[in-house]
Amino acid sequence: xxxxxxxxxxxxxxxxxxxxxxxxxAESGTISLSFDHKVGTETLELENKAYQSxxxxxxxxxxxxxxxSEIELYQADGTSxxxxxxxxxxxxxxxxxxxxxxxxxxxxxxxxxFTFGLEEDINIDGGLPNTQTNVNMEWPxxxxxxxxxxxxxxxxxxxxxxxxxxxxxxxxxTGGNQNYVEISLPISAMNVDGNNLSLLLEMxxxxxxxxxNTYDFEEFGAMIMMNQNAQTILKENGQTVFSVADVISN
Amino acid sequence: MNRYNxxxxxxxxxxxxxxCQKDKPINPSVDPPIEAPYSPTPYNLELPDNFLxxxxxxxxxxTVEGVDLGKRLFYDPILSGDxxxxxxxxxxxxxxxxxxxxxxxxxDGLRGTRNAMQITNIMWTxxxxxxxxxxxxxxxxxEPVENPIEMHETWVNAIEELTANKDYPTLFYKAFxxxxxxxxxxxxxxxxxxxxxxxxxxxYDKTIAAGSGLFFTDEELNGFDxxxxxxxxxxxxxxxxxxxxNSFHNNGLDSTFMDIGLAMISGKENDTGxxxxxxxxxxxxxxxxxxxxxxxxxxxxIDFYSEGLQNSNTIDPLMKNVHKGxxxxxxxxxxxxxxxLHTLTDTTFTTNPEFSTPF
Numbered sequence: 197x198x199x200x201x202x203x204x205x206x207x208x209x210x211x212x213x214x215x216x217x218x219x220x221x222a223e224s225g226t227i228s229l230s231f232d233h234k235v236g237t238e239t240l241e242l243e244n245k246a247y248q249s250x251x252x253x254x255x256x257x258x259x260x261x262x263x264x265s266e267i268e269l270y271q272a273d274g275t276s277x278x279x280x281x282x283x284x285x286x287x288x289x290x291x292x293x294x295x296x297x298x299x300x301x302x303x304x305x306x307x308x309x310f311t312f313g314l315e316e317d318i319n320i321d322g323g324l325p326n327t328q329t330n331v332n333m334e335w336p337x338x339x340x341x342x343x344x345x346x347x348x349x350x351x352x353x354x355x356x357x358x359x360x361x362x363x364x365x366x367x368x369x370t371g372g373n374q375n376y377v378e379i380s381l382p383i384s385a386m387n388v389d390g391n392n393l394s395l396l397l398e399m400x401x402x403x404x405x406x407x408x409n410t411y412d413f414e415e416f417g418a419m420i421m422m423n424q425n426a427q428t429i430l431k432e433n434g435q436t437v438f439s440v441a442d443v444i445s446n
Numbered sequence: 447m448n449r450y451n452x453x454x455x456x457x458x459x460x461x462x463x464x465x466c467q468k469d470k471p472i473n474p475s476v477d478p479p480i481e482a483p484y485s486p487t488p489y490n491l492e493l494p495d496n497f498l499x500x501x502x503x504x505x506x507x508x509t510v511e512g513v514d515l516g517k518r519l520f521y522d523p524i525l526s527g528d529x530x531x532x533x534x535x536x537x538x539x540x541x542x543x544x545x546x547x548x549x550x551x552x553x554d555g556l557r558g559t560r561n562a563m564q565i566t567n568i569m570w571t572x573x574x575x576x577x578x579x580x581x582x583x584x585x586x587x588x589e590p591v592e593n594p595i596e597m598h599e600t601w602v603n604a605i606e607e608l609t610a611n612k613d614y615p616t617l618f619y620k621a622f623x624x625x626x627x628x629x630x631x632x633x634x635x636x637x638x639x640x641x642x643x644x645x646x647x648x649x650y651d652k653t654i655a656a657g658s659g660l661f662f663t664d665e666e667l668n669g670f671d672x673x674x675x676x677x678x679x680x681x682x683x684x685x686x687x688x689x690x691x692n693s694f695h696n697n698g699l700d701s702t703f704m705d706i707g708l709a710m711i712s713g714k715e716n717d718t719g720x721x722x723x724x725x726x727x728x729x730x731x732x733x734x735x736x737x738x739x740x741x742x743x744x745x746x747x748i749d750f751y752s753e754g755l756q757n758s759n760t761i762d763p764l765m766k767n768v769h770k771g772x773x774x775x776x777x778x779x780x781x782x783x784x785x786x787l788h789t790l791t792d793t794t795f796t797t798n799p800e801f802s803t804p805f
């Protein structure tokens with residue numbers, strides 16, 4: 197009996213040591229994303245500031261609203277964690293800047309992927325809860341369903357004369373083409389070990405208009421919701437609009 | 447003293463107490479009957495699946511008693527300075543709770559400069575009035591009572607009258623568990639009634655419902671397409687099942703502004719000429735149109751969007767055809783769009799006895 201007690205004590209200490217050892221190797225952390233914006237090398241300022249498009253038109257930005265979904269973080273060894281969150285960002289609403297994704301397993305992460313817009317299973321009528329925000333993003337065009345992925349609205353100066361015309365870069369599914377954009381971003385030095393991490397994402401709005409395709413407001417006109425050529429260009433340009441500006445660990 | 451003695455003393459005391467109460471002279475005309483415990487009945491709000499989720503503040507849940515009280519207050523002229531006008535004077539059910547008068551007449555014979563806003567599916571509206579100056583229905587309901595060109599009463603007076611009334615103290619108790627009537631509770635009750643004013647039985651609603659077996663006419667269907675595509679481009683502001691985005695826009699009515707709208711409240715020059723988007727539900731019943739009621743008919747409104755737009759610095763980016771005066775509809779397209787707008791009329795709503803005067 198005495199031997200048994202000794203054995204039990206020994207095993208307990210051993211198990212505790214093992215447990216602590218494991219714990220030290222595998223402490224999870226938390227992760228949040230923030231969504232900020234710039235225009236080329238300049239800061240984003242609504243309505244009053246003129247930017248110069250590659251197509252040659254000074255332009256002003258009034259509104260930007262969009263959805264991000266299918267968020268996934270990858271470790272160097274290929275394992276990943278995915279999140280159910282669908283995030284709506286409206287630059288007029290500071291409350292939509294941060295997305296708290298909660299707990300994340302320990303490890304070294306080197307890639308973030310997400311969908312700009314909504315994929316087929318969600319992008320249907322009533323696919324999102326009927327909140328005021330979501331219904332305002334509805335895409336009611338007969339025959340097409342779901343939601344706007346992005347509303348990027350402003351005004352452009354047609355001839356540099358001060359005569360302004362309006363533009364609505366609205367993206368979404370049209371004519372059976374889904375048009376969402378799969379984003380894949382490298383992350384450097386993101387180690388999760390009991391820390392709280394924030395990934396600061398930055399959208400460069402100029403990229404929508406110039407890389408790789410030059411987007412001319414005048415060429416496509418103000419309205420592009422049923423124009424797949426314009427949607428295709430924006431889908432291609434959308435590949436490079438995001439970057440990870442910083443990783444903050446607390 | 448053992449526990450039995452205590453019990454006996456207790457029973458004696460209780461009997462004495464009861465006896466005292468029994469002996470007390472009762473004057474039924476002075477003492478109100480003993481109240482039933484405060485237990486309001488939750489109001490069962492039935493919404494179709496394609497509607498928005500209910501949007502009700504946690505501190506003012508809908509109850510049957512609250513809605514009943516709110517309806518009574520809404521229709522009772524007791525809240526006006528000379529007891530001649532109620533909320534319903536300018537928000538008439540037959541006109542989807544708005545006023546056919548361009549500028550409503552207040553109790554002193556004065557008129558304002560804006561058309562009375564419609565109270566229809568208002569539950570989902572956070573910023574009330576054409577310029578959005580009230581946040582939430584509870585705040586909004588306080589203003590017209592004291593507005594000198596409207597009901598021109600003071601809340602102090604109104605509360606005195608309500609407190610002296612033979613019915614209201616009991617009704618407030620049933621709704622809120624307190625006979626201490628306050629303007630905040632009155633506004634809460636009115637807000638509760640306004641939240642049940644939901645239009646959901648238009649031809650549009652019935653036709654789009656799955657398996658309805660109903661169809662739009664060719665004209666209505668073409669109007670639907672014009673409305674919901676960038677041909678007419680109505681839906682960006684008047685979209686969704688609410689037919690409003692509940693936001694603020696300068697829709698091109700003027701190039702210079704007598705009434706600066708939202709800018710008066712926000713103090714931002716960029717908000718000049720922006721006004722609240724009204725719902726288009728029951729639009730055929732809510733003439734005259736625009737914040738200042740300048741258009742008498744829907745035909746005039748469609749003509750305005752087709753070829754009457756005025757440019758200005760704060761024109762909304764959604765008004766993409768402003769540089770050519772509008773969307774340039776043909777006569778046939780205008781007539782089809784009008785036909786579609788008539789599918790948004792809900793006479794069930796304008797005749798529902800649940801929304802009608804209790805007096």
